[in-house]
Amino acid sequence: MAETATEIQGAPGTGESRRDFLLLTTTAVGAAGAALSLWPFVHSMNPAADVLALSSTEVDISPIEEGQSITVVWRGKPVFVRHRTAAEIETAGTDDAANLPDPQKDGERAEKPEWLVVLGICTHLGCIPLGQKSSEPRGEFGGWFCPCHGSHYDTSGRIRKGPAPRNLEVPPYAFTDDTTIKIG
Amino acid sequence: MSTSSFNNPVVKWIDERLPVFTMMQHSAVDYPTPKNLNYWWNFGSLAAFVLVIMLLTGIFLAMSYTPHVDHAFVSVERIMRDVNYGWLLRYLHMNGGSMFFIVVYIHMFRGMYYGSYKAPREILWIVGVFLILAMMATAFMGYVLPWGQMSFWGATVITNLFSAIPLVGQEIVTWLWGGFSVDNPTLNRFFSLHYLLPFVIVGLVVVHVWALHTVKSNNPTGVDIKGPEDTIPFHPYYTIKDFYGIGLFLIFYLAFVFYAPDFFGEPDNYIEANPMVTPAHIVPEWYFLPFYAILRAFTFDVLFIPAKLAGVIAMFASIILLAVLPWLDRSKARSARFRPMYKWFFWIFVLDCLVLGYIGAQAAEEPYVTIGQVATFYYFAHLLIIVPLVSKLENPRPLPESISAAVTKSDSE
Numbered sequence: 001m002a003e004t005a006t007e008i009q010g011a012p013g014t015g016e017s018r019r020d021f022l023l024l025t026t027t028a029v030g031a032a033g034a035a036l037s038l039w040p041f042v043h044s045m046n047p048a049a050d051v052l053a054l055s056s057t058e059v060d061i062s063p064i065e066e067g068q069s070i071t072v073v074w075r076g077k078p079v080f081v082r083h084r085t086a087a088e089i090e091t092a093g094t095d096d097a098a099n100l101p102d103p104q105k106d107g108e109r110a111e112k113p114e115w116l117v118v119l120g121i122c123t124h125l126g127c128i129p130l131g132q133k134s135s136e137p138r139g140e141f142g143g144w145f146c147p148c149h150g151s152h153y154d155t156s157g158r159i160r161k162g163p164a165p166r167n168l169e170v171p172p173y174a175f176t177d178d179t180t181i182k183i184g
Numbered sequence: 185m186s187t188s189s190f191n192n193p194v195v196k197w198i199d200e201r202l203p204v205f206t207m208m209q210h211s212a213v214d215y216p217t218p219k220n221l222n223y224w225w226n227f228g229s230l231a232a233f234v235l236v237i238m239l240l241t242g243i244f245l246a247m248s249y250t251p252h253v254d255h256a257f258v259s260v261e262r263i264m265r266d267v268n269y270g271w272l273l274r275y276l277h278m279n280g281g282s283m284f285f286i287v288v289y290i291h292m293f294r295g296m297y298y299g300s301y302k303a304p305r306e307i308l309w310i311v312g313v314f315l316i317l318a319m320m321a322t323a324f325m326g327y328v329l330p331w332g333q334m335s336f337w338g339a340t341v342i343t344n345l346f347s348a349i350p351l352v353g354q355e356i357v358t359w360l361w362g363g364f365s366v367d368n369p370t371l372n373r374f375f376s377l378h379y380l381l382p383f384v385i386v387g388l389v390v391v392h393v394w395a396l397h398t399v400k401s402n403n404p405t406g407v408d409i410k411g412p413e414d415t416i417p418f419h420p421y422y423t424i425k426d427f428y429g430i431g432l433f434l435i436f437y438l439a440f441v442f443y444a445p446d447f448f449g450e451p452d453n454y455i456e457a458n459p460m461v462t463p464a465h466i467v468p469e470w471y472f473l474p475f476y477a478i479l480r481a482f483t484f485d486v487l488f489i490p491a492k493l494a495g496v497i498a499m500f501a502s503i504i505l506l507a508v509l510p511w512l513d514r515s516k517a518r519s520a521r522f523r524p525m526y527k528w529f530f531w532i533f534v535l536d537c538l539v540l541g542y543i544g545a546q547a548a549e550e551p552y553v554t555i556g557q558v559a560t561f562y563y564f565a566h567l568l569i570i571v572p573l574v575s576k577l578e579n580p581r582p583l584p585e586s587i588s589a590a591v592t593k594s595d596s597e
């Protein structure tokens with residue numbers, strides 16, 4: 001059929017180009033439609049509504065002594081809450097001027113200087129850095145040390161040395177009162 | 185060779201309607217095979233054999249396995265203790281994975297030594313590169329299923345590699361996880377894909393063998409088949425040789441299964457996954473170690489590419505680069521037997537891969553970091569500089585006239 005039709009309309013000009021135009025637009029619309037129909041499949045792999053439902057975690061920080069840290073779970077991830085000592089706050093402040101791979105002031109990272117709240121996930125490849133317990137190594141900068149590939153974080157959770165590219169992330173949190181924080 | 189020369193009336197009836205028997209006759213009986221193949225040519229059929237074992241044991245394991253974070257670890261322990269012969273199925277599957285990689289790595293090095301990737305076998309070789317990639321994806325996801333500490337943290341580290349992709353990296357990782365960390369949605373989809381991919385591998389194997397039977401096998405001399413005097417029919421000569429190889433292989437494989445089933449494993453994977461505690465020393469399965477070493481060699485930025493991204497690119501490139509090997513090697517001679525310079529560089533390359541494997545298992549500290557960087561550099565230098573250069577500089581030794589000429593000559597040597 002198509003061949004005969006082309007032969008009949010084969011004369012230069014009108015017929016052929018109209019056919020080409022129809023063929024091209026139909027193919028383009030068809031291809032775009034087929035590509036778009038992939039989206040539901042792809043998107044079904046993204047976090048589902050229940051996973052997304054932003055759970056928040058309340059933490060009572062009153063029992064945490066100065067110099068101690070606790071780890072709480074938020075959205076399935078560990079969050080480090082550290083009650084910093086005066087010395088730790090001091091170094092975090094003076095290190096604002098140090099050569100930082102991911103420059104950020106300590107003041108931007110901690111709502112209240114005594115409390116540092118960061119995600120306990122190494123920004124390299126996602127291991128949990130050591131340093132929450134006093135028995136664990138805290139790295140060369142007194143914060144945390146990631147044993148997986150050797151990343152050192154300082155007392156403000158900033159990356160100082162090793163393969164990790166960014167500072168430990170600060171999750172969204174707020175003090176609901178003096179002794180309670182709400183993460184998320 | 186002939187259409188329906190079968191005597192059995194049922195076979196004949198079927199074959200005239202769907203020529204399956206003709207096809208089998210063509211590809212497994214009459215198939216003309218070089219008469220000088222050595223034992224390195226056994227590893228292709230061995231790989232196919234291991235694939236069948238993996239499919240069989242995997243399908244039966246899946247009948248007792250539960251892909252849920254609360255039950256996966258316990259269900260595997262139940263397979264080990266309560267399911268009849270569950271321990272056997274699991275140990276066959278676990279060690280089968282390692283065997284698969286041993287066999288296929290030897291198969292690949294064989295191809296590199298005898299120049300089997302060269303024209304007209306480029307597509308055959310490239311399908312092979314796809315096969316190893318598919319095997320790696322399958323094995324990686326399979327290792328996550330028992331939901332031990334190494335399962336969990338291996339999955340975390342490897343999926344996080346994708347966060348190195350500029351702009352959309354984090355979105356991609358979230359998409360891979362189906363959440364904000366490796367969790368139940370991740371385990372579910374890994375199980376689904378771990379079940380699917382082996383069948384994709386079967387499909388690729390069919391294409392691989394189709395290409396092989398179109399261009400025919402290479403051989404230790406690397407010289408083309410010139411006539412019927414160079415070949416023998418596949419059956420019975422190579423069927424019997426392949427079965428003999430399978431026998432020897434089974435002794436090796438089952439020795440691990442029965443006497444050292446956890447030899448290739450990590451003790452940490454018998455601790456249930458704990459998202460709050462990272463093991464002190466994360467190592468991938470042994471067959472990933474060379475690539476892990478390449479990943480970690482990039483402790484510095486390369487031009488404008490940050491270290492983390494550079495490592496990821498290098499790791500994938502180290503495999504994908506193999507696909508263009510047919511065009512990197514311009515030598516007229518295929519087999520390293522007749523390539524006095526290349527022969528040495530081949531063995532140095534093998535050594536380099538072993539060094540990378542050793543480094544991949546060490547902690548990220550000196551002197552391992554530097555050794556890993558040198559070995560990584562050499563890996564790429566071999567493929568991108570040495571192979572093209574040697575193929576230009578080297579003078580291959582005179583090639584034998586034909587396979588049969590070479591065989592009769594080496595008999596008298």
Ligand code: HEM
Pocket residue numbers: 235238239240241242243244245246249260274277278281284319322323324326327328329330378379381382385
């Ligand atoms: C290409 C071939 C395959 C490879 C390389 C492979 C690799 C692996 C590996 C390395 C493990 C982890 C074993 C462990 O540490 O316990 C595993 C587990 C598993 N695989 Fe496979 N596999 C293959 C095919 C299959 C197939 C076809 C199925 C069928 C569904 C399957 C089902 C399973 C199941 C249920 C587990 C979890 C149980 C266990 O841990 O033993 N696999 N696989």
Ligand code: FES
Pocket residue numbers: 122123124125126127146147148149150151162163164
């Ligand atoms: S994951 Fe922390 S250093 Fe690599």
